[in-house]
Amino acid sequence: MATRKPMVAGNWKMNGSLELVEQLANAIKNVQSDELDIVVFPPFPLISSLQQQNVVVGSQTVSENQAGAFTGEVDAQLIKDLGATYTLVGHSERRSIYGESDAVVADKFARAQHVGLTPILCVGESEEQREANETELVVAAQIDAVINKLGVAALKNSVVAYEPVWAIGTGKTASPEQAQAVHKFIREKIASADSDLAEQLTILYGGSVNEKNSELLFAQPDIDGGLIGGASLKAESFTAICESA
């Protein structure tokens, strides 16, 4: 059985400052270890500063296009050149606010991998979809968009983050059992195409994770760590979550 290294990722969303870079980078130094991957996703302008403080960084999104006439967009190659190693793709806020479809998310995933960034593919259902028992359907379609475009092997150099939309920024966390059930579904779905890949794939949980609920969530067999929003902006909370992974 593969042993997967736990990962804790912090998504700052449109928050942060040079001051927060200093604060968080100093705090993270105390919990960095070879047994845990810690990655921070700041707004684009802070990528270099965080990376220079020896924090592993990623971008919160990436353009699906190559450099060119796309005002306001940021090219994956530039993000990589700034020192990022990861990028989120398909975060629910990108899907709902900016209308990113499964197909566009798959294009972003492909572009990120093309330049050597590791994509973290965010998937998850809305409250309505959960109530209509469509969770597995929705999550499967979001993953299939990538598999159909690139083949299942593309998931090898990636991470999946299961983030139920109803749990993001709401304080309403999925119970460890609810989260585990979807993580197990994702792993089994991928195992049906490639069991070794599924066993090695890091699958994170995201949605109102904090220092009080992280330990139980991370103790589930198919949960390999977390993608943390609000709590990643507070040094004490974020490092406590890292310690629980």
Ligand code: PEP
């Ligand atoms: C997120 O932004 O991915 C997230 C999970 O946010 P929060 O932890 O604040 O729910």
